[in-house]
Amino acid sequence: MTVSNNLQQIQSKIAQACDKVGRDTEEITIIGVTKYVTIERTQELLATGNKDIGENRTEEFLNKFEVIGDEANWHFIGTLQSRKVKDIIEHVQVIHSLERESVAKQINNRSDRPIDCFVQVNVSGEEAKHGLDPEEVLPFIKKLAAYDKVNIVGLMTMAPHIKDRDEIRVVFRRLAQLRDNIANEQLTHAPCTKLSMGMSNDYDIAIEEGATHIRIGTELVGSTNDSR
Numbered sequence: 001m002t003v004s005n006n007l008q009q010i011q012s013k014i015a016q017a018c019d020k021v022g023r024d025t026e027e028i029t030i031i032g033v034t035k036y037v038t039i040e041r042t043q044e045l046l047a048t049g050n051k052d053i054g055e056n057r058t059e060e061f062l063n064k065f066e067v068i069g070d071e072a073n074w075h076f077i078g079t080l081q082s083r084k085v086k087d088i089i090e091h092v093q094v095i096h097s098l099e100r101e102s103v104a105k106q107i108n109n110r111s112d113r114p115i116d117c118f119v120q121v122n123v124s125g126e127e128a129k130h131g132l133d134p135e136e137v138l139p140f141i142k143k144l145a146a147y148d149k150v151n152i153v154g155l156m157t158m159a160p161h162i163k164d165r166d167e168i169r170v171v172f173r174r175l176a177q178l179r180d181n182i183a184n185e186q187l188t189h190a191p192c193t194k195l196s197m198g199m200s201n202d203y204d205i206a207i208e209e210g211a212t213h214i215r216i217g218t219e220l221v222g223s224t225n226d227s228r
Contacts, residue, residue, distance in 0.1 A: 154194030
């Protein structure tokens with residue numbers, strides 16, 4: 001399947017999920033996660049008009065940026081080390097994985113403009129997952145008022161990779177509730193109106209529960225083995 005055909009099928013699923021809960025498809029940003037595919041496959045996605053690209057490794061992000069440059073809106077979706085911030089900060093539009101104050105400090109020191117950030121939350125409590133515990137999120141966000149280049153636009157999470165769709169839904173619903181609680185604080189540096197949640201296997205549920213940004217890899221661009 002071509003990327004264009006894949007995107008059409010995904011857009012159809014998005015429309016169905018939005019219709020189910022009375023949302024507008026324009027509220028949904030599709031981030032094409034290209035970490036497992038070639039630059040050529042990434043360019044095929046850009047040719048469809050979908051310009052939001054997600055990478056989770058600094059080196060791979062820089063390799064693709066060298067060729068593609070500002071043709072894409074770059075989202076960094078992986079764990080970001082403090083020492084790597086300087087390598088990506090001039091090129092990235094959005095960071096989806098903020099969970100440490102040391103990274104916020106580096107963003108503030110290295111960037112010449114405000115950077116939109118999602119705070120990563122480990123809603124499911126899985127040991128293997130990164131992110132703050134839900135009760136840590138508000139105190140963490142309040143600390144970030146000290147960094148004027150860090151704009152907290154929302155929260156991000158990953159649901160467990162399981163078949164129980166009800167359990168997945170609970171994770172997304174809890175993140176939406178936490179987002180609402182933080183938005184109600186009306187913090188100037190943290191409007192916190194957005195939700196980055198949902199991947200290839202569960203983005204329809206995420207949309208039903210309020211996702212604004214979905215991160216789609218395999219279903220959209222495939223993987224290394226079938227990227228040509």
